[in-house]
Amino acid sequence: MSIAHTGAAVTPETGDGGSATEAIVVRRRRGRTSHARRRARTIGLLFAAPGLLIYGGVVLWPLVQSLQYSFYKWDGISASTWVGFQNYLNFFTDPVLRSTLGNVLVLIVFFAVLPIALGLLSAALITSGKRPGMAVYRWIFFLPQVLTSVVIALLFKRMYAPEGPINEALRAIGLGALAKNWLGDFTWALPAVGLIGTWVTFGFCMVLFIAGASSIPPELYEAARMDGAGPVREFFSVTLPGLRGQIAVALTLTITAALRAFDLIWITTRGGPGTSTLTPAVALYKAAFVNPDVGQAAAIGVVMAILCLIIAVVITRVSERE
Amino acid sequence: MISKNARFVAAAATGALAVLAVTACAPGGGNAAPSSGPTKVSDDVAAAGDVTLKLSDFWGSAEQDWIVSLIDQFEKKYPNVTIKRTQEDWGQLTSTLNLQMQDDGGPDIASANNGWSSLGTLAKGHLVLNLDAYADLYGWNEKVPTTIARQNKFTTDFKTIGEGSWFATPQARASLIGVYYNADVLKKLDITVPKTLADLEKAAAAVKAAGQVPFSYSGVDGNTAALLGLQALYGSEKDINDFVYGSRDVTAQDTGLTKAATTLQKWKSNGWLTPNFEGIDYQTSLADYLDGKGVFRFDYTGSLGLKGDQLNQFGYIQLPQASGDKTVGVGAAPGAMVISAKCKHPDVAAAFLNFLMSKQSSQTAADLGLVPALNDVATPDKLSQRGEAAATAKLDTDDGYVPYFDWSSPTMLDVLSQNTQLLLAGKTTPADFSKAVDADRTAFLAG
Numbered sequence: 078m079s080i081a082h083t084g085a086a087v088t089p090e091t092g093d094g095g096s097a098t099e100a101i102v103v104r105r106r107r108g109r110t111s112h113a114r115r116r117a118r119t120i121g122l123l124f125a126a127p128g129l130l131i132y133g134g135v136v137l138w139p140l141v142q143s144l145q146y147s148f149y150k151w152d153g154i155s156a157s158t159w160v161g162f163q164n165y166l167n168f169f170t171d172p173v174l175r176s177t178l179g180n181v182l183v184l185i186v187f188f189a190v191l192p193i194a195l196g197l198l199s200a201a202l203i204t205s206g207k208r209p210g211m212a213v214y215r216w217i218f219f220l221p222q223v224l225t226s227v228v229i230a231l232l233f234k235r236m237y238a239p240e241g242p243i244n245e246a247l248r249a250i251g252l253g254a255l256a257k258n259w260l261g262d263f264t265w266a267l268p269a270v271g272l273i274g275t276w277v278t279f280g281f282c283m284v285l286f287i288a289g290a291s292s293i294p295p296e297l298y299e300a301a302r303m304d305g306a307g308p309v310r311e312f313f314s315v316t317l318p319g320l321r322g323q324i325a326v327a328l329t330l331t332i333t334a335a336l337r338a339f340d341l342i343w344i345t346t347r348g349g350p351g352t353s354t355l356t357p358a359v360a361l362y363k364a365a366f367v368n369p370d371v372g373q374a375a376a377i378g379v380v381m382a383i384l385c386l387i388i389a390v391v392i393t394r395v396s397e398r399e
Numbered sequence: 400m401i402s403k404n405a406r407f408v409a410a411a412a413t414g415a416l417a418v419l420a421v422t423a424c425a426p427g428g429g430n431a432a433p434s435s436g437p438t439k440v441s442d443d444v445a446a447a448g449d450v451t452l453k454l455s456d457f458w459g460s461a462e463q464d465w466i467v468s469l470i471d472q473f474e475k476k477y478p479n480v481t482i483k484r485t486q487e488d489w490g491q492l493t494s495t496l497n498l499q500m501q502d503d504g505g506p507d508i509a510s511a512n513n514g515w516s517s518l519g520t521l522a523k524g525h526l527v528l529n530l531d532a533y534a535d536l537y538g539w540n541e542k543v544p545t546t547i548a549r550q551n552k553f554t555t556d557f558k559t560i561g562e563g564s565w566f567a568t569p570q571a572r573a574s575l576i577g578v579y580y581n582a583d584v585l586k587k588l589d590i591t592v593p594k595t596l597a598d599l600e601k602a603a604a605a606v607k608a609a610g611q612v613p614f615s616y617s618g619v620d621g622n623t624a625a626l627l628g629l630q631a632l633y634g635s636e637k638d639i640n641d642f643v644y645g646s647r648d649v650t651a652q653d654t655g656l657t658k659a660a661t662t663l664q665k666w667k668s669n670g671w672l673t674p675n676f677e678g679i680d681y682q683t684s685l686a687d688y689l690d691g692k693g694v695f696r697f698d699y700t701g702s703l704g705l706k707g708d709q710l711n712q713f714g715y716i717q718l719p720q721a722s723g724d725k726t727v728g729v730g731a732a733p734g735a736m737v738i739s740a741k742c743k744h745p746d747v748a749a750a751f752l753n754f755l756m757s758k759q760s761s762q763t764a765a766d767l768g769l770v771p772a773l774n775d776v777a778t779p780d781k782l783s784q785r786g787e788a789a790a791t792a793k794l795d796t797d798d799g800y801v802p803y804f805d806w807s808s809p810t811m812l813d814v815l816s817q818n819t820q821l822l823l824a825g826k827t828t829p830a831d832f833s834k835a836v837d838a839d840r841t842a843f844l845a846g
């Protein structure tokens with residue numbers, strides 16, 4: 078979403094610092110076309126109106142409502158009480174709710190950092206030279222993206238089971254001591270769930286990076302090679318800077334995916350054991366639909382939305398900086 | 400560019416706040432119906448003319464057959480009545496019923512979940528009828544054991560659960576927590592069916608010595624059946640009921656929770672629970688149990704879905720208390736039937752609810768392999784069903800039902816499952832477990 082924003086934001090503008098002549102030219106041009114433009118704009122608005130109305134009805138209005146709910150203690154039906162910022166304070170002071178933020182940081186490593194690092198590596202390997210069957214690899218690694226998350230979660234639940242394939246494989250190669258109750262272990266459940274996220278987002282990052290790398294002019298590589306750069310130097314000096322836009326996209330999408338993580342966790346662990354895999358999204362769901370505390374759920378939602386927005390803005394700003 | 404964005408954001412924010420200021424109303428509280436319920440009531444269903452009622456419930460498989468059959472029987476008895484049934488799964492219905500009941504096109508009758516989070520919220524929001532007048536009309540106060548009746552009652556200031564007015568009705572069948580056993584394996588190991596907790600522990604040790612798993616157990620999705628089943632063996636019927644219904648004089652320790660947690664922990668360290676239960680989910684462990692892995696299993700009646708030969712392969716015991724010979728058991732009707740405040744024919748709806756408590760209803764339940772309650776009926780001669788029917792008969796006479804402990808606060812189920820996981824991982828003690836439960840309920844009661 079934020080990506081589209083930056084694209085649209087590059088509209089011509091008469092900066093206040095522009096010279097007088099420039100301003101006159103612009104004004105005259107505006108005067109000449111203003112009628113046609115205004116008409117075009119009205120027609121444009123008309124075309125956009127149905128979409129805008131729906132967007133307003135299903136996104137903006139509920140957003141405003143959520144904001145309102147977040148200041149009340151409300152069970153969803155009976156009269157509500159105004160509690161000010163109490164729901165927000167709870168989110169940061171309640172030990173369980175606060176711990177969900179820590180869990181999300183761990184998930185970001187697994188959903189964003191790891192897949193992007195692996196994606197860059199595999200993109201570099203795949204683009205470094207034509208090898209037979211490369212399309213097959215791309216296809217295989219991208220596959221998780223087209224699978225429904227419920228299917229993925231159920232598959233991994235099987236694989237992580239005490240007698241599941243992962244433990245069996247460990248035992249088969251003599252590493253039986255490492256076999257664990259992956260999803261039932263207070264230390265390992267969160268990384269285990271995180272790795273599912275890595276598996277899902279890795280292929281997406283890789284495909285994105287391969288596409289980006291193919292648009293880097295080959296002359297740059299030739300020049301780098303002429304200057305005596307090896308494959309590693311080439312990667313850091315040409316490929317990586319060339320992929321800055323793609324990395325920004327990947328970071329934004331994967332970090333927000335980590336912040337929103339719900340389905341994988343709900344199906345595999347429900348936030349357990351204890352609260353070791355509880356994420357804000359799961360806590361939100363429980364508050365909204367299981368223990369009716371709509372205000373708390375709304376407050377969690379609003380905080381997460383703001384966090385997502387800040388992260389998206391920071392990433393785009395940083396990636397645009399020269 | 401930045402300033403333009405900022406201006407837009409500022410404008411949007413002002414707009415939103417203005418909208419809030421204009422609407423100026425707090426969410427909720429739109430239903431100010433009286434909570435005293437209908438005053439002029441009648442049991443004359445035939446006189447009501449042609450009536451169509453919408454029913455939403457969360458019953459599947461055999462329970463679905465039961466409700467469909469009862470609708471059939473009711474419609475035959477009263478040809479002027481049509482009941483249109485919608486089935487939703489349990490989680491779906493309990494999480495959306497609050498919204499459905501606010502809708503004009505919502506159900507007339509629905510199965511809600513007892514406790515504060517579902518039934519309590521509906522009653523407080525005046526979305527369901529106060530049924531006191533019907534209770535008098537049909538004599539529910541005499542017919543239904545107090546411990547079951549309390550599960551459907553709230554005071555009309557909605558501060559207390561477990562007393563006051565009827566807002567829902569039970570059905571002539573029950574869902575209990577008790578111990579299932581694999582009779583084939585017990586016979587093979589030459590162990591007699593335990594009759595007391597001490598017997599059960601002796602049998603478990605013998606099963607373990609024979610190299611088998613004594614208790615089938617799962618940990619991934621937070622299993623509370625064993626803990627609550629044990630609690631009912633230690634706590635008194637009064638203390639557990641009082642705790643759940645919000646009496647501040649009772650602590651979790653008084654309800655036997657600490658003792659139950661200690662016992663469960665001991666069973667774990669004895670190696671009596673399924674190996675690696677921490678990584679096994681409920682469905683897997685249930686399938687393993689039916690497959691012959693594990694001899695005993697605490698579970699809710701009906702959850703095992705026994706059929707055919709399994710009905711004689713597995714038995715059910717409702718253990719008496721650890722001390723004394725009274726039987727206390729976790730049990731409730733499998734749903735709390737409510738009548739919508741928007742229902743246009745409450746008399747007909749109430750007659751149907753009453754029909755669900757009738758002897759025909761019990762008999763239909765028994766015939767379908769479900770657990771009958773409230774009425775004495777003939778049960779099919781199958782091992783597990785004999786055990787289950789004996790359990791409700793004993794609990795009916797002892798008036799020994801205790802509600803599901805997680806009704807004591809909307810967040811209690813989470814607290815119980817999280818702390819059970821912590822307990823069995825050695826990360827909390829039985830005493831701290833009880834403290835966490837007290838803390839959760841205190842926070843809820845403080846509102």
